[in-house]
Amino acid sequence: MKQKSKNKWLGSKLNKRHPQFGIQMIIASSFTMIAFATIVILSLLLYNLFSNRIVLMKTESAEQFLTQTRRTLEDYLRVNRRISDALYYSCIKNLDLSEESLDDSFNLVYESNKDNLVSIALYGIDGKIISSVPLYYNKSPDDIKAQSWFTMATHEMENLHFSLPHVQNITNDSMEGYHWVTSLSRYVEITTDGAPTHGILLIDMKYSGIEQILEKVNSGNTSDYIYLSDEFGNIIYHPKQELINAGLFVEDTINNASNPDGTYEQKIKGEEMIVLTKTVSYTGWKLVHVVSKSGYSLGLNKMRSMVILFIYNEPIK
Numbered sequence: 245m246k247q248k249s250k251n252k253w254l255g256s257k258l259n260k261r262h263p264q265f266g267i268q269m270i271i272a273s274s275f276t277m278i279a280f281a282t283i284v285i286l287s288l289l290l291y292n293l294f295s296n297r298i299v300l301m302k303t304e305s306a307e308q309f310l311t312q313t314r315r316t317l318e319d320y321l322r323v324n325r326r327i328s329d330a331l332y333y334s335c336i337k338n339l340d341l342s343e344e345s346l347d348d349s350f351n352l353v354y355e356s357n358k359d360n361l362v363s364i365a366l367y368g369i370d371g372k373i374i375s376s377v378p379l380y381y382n383k384s385p386d387d388i389k390a391q392s393w394f395t396m397a398t399h400e401m402e403n404l405h406f407s408l409p410h411v412q413n414i415t416n417d418s419m420e421g422y423h424w425v426t427s428l429s430r431y432v433e434i435t436t437d438g439a440p441t442h443g444i445l446l447i448d449m450k451y452s453g454i455e456q457i458l459e460k461v462n463s464g465n466t467s468d469y470i471y472l473s474d475e476f477g478n479i480i481y482h483p484k485q486e487l488i489n490a491g492l493f494v495e496d497t498i499n500n501a502s503n504p505d506g507t508y509e510q511k512i513k514g515e516e517m518i519v520l521t522k523t524v525s526y527t528g529w530k531l532v533h534v535v536s537k538s539g540y541s542l543g544l545n546k547m548r549s550m551v552i553l554f555i556y557n558e559p560i561k
Contacts (some may be wrong), residue, residue: 285539302535303507306468307520310533313461313470314522317531320360320457324406324428324449325526327357332432332445336366342437346375346454352380362412362423366434366550367394369442382414393427401431406527408478409451424451425478455481467536475528477501503531 298345335349350364354377365376371385371394388394391413396405407427425448431444454472462483471482477498479485487493496510500521508519516537521530 296420303518303520306518306533306535307507309461310470310520310522310531313457314524314531317457317472318456318525320453321406321524321527322359324360324447327353328404328428328430328445328447329363331364331447332430336432336434336445340435340438341374347377350375350377358452360451360453362425363414363446364448365414365446366432367433367444367446367496369398369444374443388414393429393446393515394444397429397431404428404526406529408474409454409480412448423448425449426451426454458483468532468534470533471495471497471525473497473501473530473532475530477502477530480529495534497532500532 262505319555331350331353335346335353339346346366350366354361354364362375363378365373365382367388368374371387373382373388374420376382382388391484392410393407396407405428407429409424409426412423412425426448428449430445432443434438435441458470458472458481469483471484472480474480477500479488479495482488482495484493484495488495494512496512500519502520503521505522506520508521510517510519518535518537520533520535523529524531
């Protein structure tokens with residue numbers, strides 16, 4: 245009781261001597277708290293604005309890069325489509341095959357484009373060879389008719405068809421070597437003895453042409469990469485193909501191929517990714533750019549650290 249009375253007496257003496265002391269402390273504390281809260285809110289707003297802007301800029305950059313890659317790939321495929329058009333409309337449709345041979349025309353086109361091509365061949369609808377460059381002994385008509393490029397062309401006669409990469413499988417002569425190719429096939433009309441009939445025109449392109457384009461755009465990349473699949477998600481090229489074959493890496497190619505062209509967010513093994521997709525013209529193939537959000541973390545972490553330091557170094561009065 246004595247101590248309590250003594251404290252009360254000291255408090256009354258202090259208030260009498262400094263009547264404004266308590267009010268000043270309250271006002272100063274209030275202003276300090278308001279200033280601190282304002283700094284925190286502004287800092288967080290600045291951080292969110294900065295981080296969103298970084299993600300937007302990176303995404304736009306990735307989209308531009310993907311667009312340029314698609315254009316380069318389409319230019320390469322367009323050259324081969326033009327070769328097919330030239331062979332069909334300038335050579336095959338202008339000849340009666342019972343009177344003239346296609347060998348000279350095929351040889352001329354092949355020699356002019358041999359850096360990109362492995363072979364050119366024309367088959368009857370029965371699978372029998374009509375003309376081919378280079379010349380070699382082909383498999384039986386039944387074996388030819390069983391090839392996927394042949395069946396695709398006969399089922400969808402109005403389109404040109406690009407196959408998945410495969411080992412060329414139309415020769416029995418191992419001395420000719422085995423080539424990794426992508427086939428371009430089409431249903432064509434041919435004339436024999438004045439009567440129209442049909443066949444399949446095949447151009448085997450070197451797969452290395454596609455591979456070189458995509459290897460170049462993936463060179464130097466670590467977490468970010470571009471891969472190519474068909475419309476069903478079957479991989480045509482992937483920079484991590486060896487890891488996929490070994491079961492050490494998984495790519496959601498089916499969903500990425502089925503999605504419309506655009507930008508999506510995914511989680512792969514807990515890591516946030518941005519996935520951009522674009523369709524390659526005339527093929528249905530999907531070009532996919534996978535960008536890891538962890539690639540943004542360096543800039544965002546620096547920004548976060550700066551905000552924290554700014555807050556804690558702000559003097560509190």
